[in-house]
Amino acid sequence: DIQMTQSPSSLSAFVGDRVTVTCRASQTISTWLAWYQQKPGKAPKLLIYRASSLESGVPSRFSGSGSGTEFTLNINNLQPDDFGTYYCQHYNSFPMSLGQGTRLEI
Amino acid sequence: EVQLEEFGGGLVEPGRSLRLSCTASGFTFGDYAVSWFRQAPGKGLEWVGLIRSRIFGGAPEYAASVKGRFTVSRDDSRGLAHLEINSLKSDDTAVYYCSRGQTVTGAKYFSDYWGQGALVTVSS
Numbered sequence: 044d045i046q047m048t049q050s051p052s053s054l055s056a057f058v059g060d061r062v063t064v065t066c067r068a069s070q071t072i073s074t075w076l077a078w079y080q081q082k083p084g085k086a087p088k089l090l091i092y093r094a095s096s097l098e099s100g101v102p103s104r105f106s107g108s109g110s111g112t113e114f115t116l117n118i119n120n121l122q123p124d125d126f127g128t129y130y131c132q133h134y135n136s137f138p139m140s141l142g143q144g145t146r147l148e149i
Numbered sequence: 150e151v152q153l154e155e156f157g158g159g160l161v162e163p164g165r166s167l168r169l170s171c172t173a174s175g176f177t178f179g180d181y182a183v184s185w186f187r188q189a190p191g192k193g194l195e196w197v198g199l200i201r202s203r204i205f206g207g208a209p210e211y212a213a214s215v216k217g218r219f220t221v222s223r224d225d226s227r228g229l230a231h232l233e234i235n236s237l238k239s240d241d242t243a244v245y246y247c248s249r250g251q252t253v254t255g256a257k258y259f260s261d262y263w264g265q266g267a268l269v270t271v272s273s
Contacts, residue, residue: 044213077259079194086246086263087186087194098261130194134259137199137210139184144193 045070045133049142056121056149064116064145066131071111075135078107078116081144082127090129091116123149151175151262155247158267161237169267171230171247179203179225182250184260185232187243197245200230205255237271244268 046069056062066076074094079087089098091107094114104119118125126149132141157169171183184199198211200221209221220233230247245267248260 075257079260081194086265087260088263089259089261092251092259092261128193132194132196132259134257138212139196139199139258140212141194141196 044138045072045135045140047131047133047140047142049129049131049145051145052143053146053148056147058121058123058149060121062118062121062125062147064129064131064147066109066114066116066142068112068114068133068135072133072135074110075133076107076109076114077132077134078105079130079132080125080127081130087130118147121149125149151249153247153249153262153264155245155264155267158245158269160270160272162273163237163239163271165237166233166235167237167269169232169234169245169247169269171232171264173228173230173249176249178228182252182258183221183223183230184248184250184258185221186246186248186260187241188246188266189240189243192243194246195243198232199250199258201250201255205252234269237269239271242269242271 048067076094078091081087095107106117128144128146153173182201198221200209223230248263250258251261252258
C-alpha cells in the first residue's frame with residue numbers, strides 16, 4: 044500500500060506570505076494526487092486534482108506541482124480565510140490514502 | 150447545486166451494526182462513484198471505501214483496515230449510497246463523510262463534493 048507523508052505537520056504564517064506544503068508518496072503515483080482544505084467542524088473541500096489542476100472556484104493563489112513521489116501545494120498571498128488543515132490524497136490505485144495533514148495558522 | 154448528505158449516525162453499542170446512508174442531489178447520481186471517508190475525533194482523514202458507478206461495473210473497494218467489516222452499496226433508483234459497519238468497535242467512533250467520486254478513467258477517483266458528515270459514536 045502507498046503511504047503519504049506531509050510536511051510540515053503545522054505552520055504559522057502571516058497574511059501576504061507564500062506558504063509551501065510538501066507531500067511525499069512511498070511509491071510513484073504519477074500525478075494522481077489531490078489536495079483538500081478542511082476547516083474545523085466542516086467537510087473537506089477540494090482544491091487541486093491531478094497534482095496541478097485547480098478546482099473550479101478555488102482562488103488562483105493556490106497552486107500544486109509535482110509528479111512521481113514529490114508534490115507541493117503553494118499558497119501565494121496568504122489570506123485570513125486560508126486557515127485550516129490541508130491534506131494530500133493519492134488516487135493512483137486502491138487502497139487510496141491521505142497524508143496526516145498540515146495545520147495552517149494565520 | 151451539487152449536494153450530498155449523510156444520515157443514520159448516532160450512538161451504538163460495541164458489537165452492533167450500523168448502516169449509514171448518503172443522499173445526493175444536483176447531479177445524475179448513477180453516473181458517479183461514491184467514496185466514504187472517516188475522521189476520528191482530533192485525527193486526520195481516512196479513506197474507508199468506494200463504490201463505482203454502474204457504468205464502471207459498480208464494484209466496491211475498501212481500505213485494508215475495514216475490509217470484511219464494512220460494506221458499501223448503492224441504490225441508484227433511490228439516489229442513495231450506503232455504508233454498513235458490522236461488529237462496531239470503539240475505534241470506529243468518527244465522523245463519516247460520503248463524497249462524489251470523480252473520474253475520467255474509471256480507475257482513478259478523487260472526491261469533488263462532500264457531505265457534511267455523520268457522527269458515529271461507539272460506546273456502551
